Amino acid sequence: MKIQFDSEADALYLRLLGGEVTDSESIEPxxxxxxxxxxxxxxVEVLRxxxxxxxxATKALPFKS
Known part of the structure; x- marks a missing residue:
């Protein structure tokens, strides 16, 4: 699993599996x-x-930007 945090977009992305993304769905706000x-x-992308x-504690975790 790879975790990325984009501080400008205020978005967290959890990459669970490799492969191409073919579809996306907003499961809740x-x-x-x-x-x-x-x-x-x-x-899985978490916005806001x-x-x-x-x-x-996003600053304490080793996120890739």
């Missing part, structure tokens, strides 16, 4: 699932991280 051709979830996860 500010949470998007990315799917591959086999309909497997390959990634500072609002939705205010206690997440």
């Amino acid at each position: 500010d949470v998007v699932y990315d799917y591959d051709a086999k309909n497997q979830v390959v990634g 991280v500072r609002t939705n996860l205010p206690n997440l």
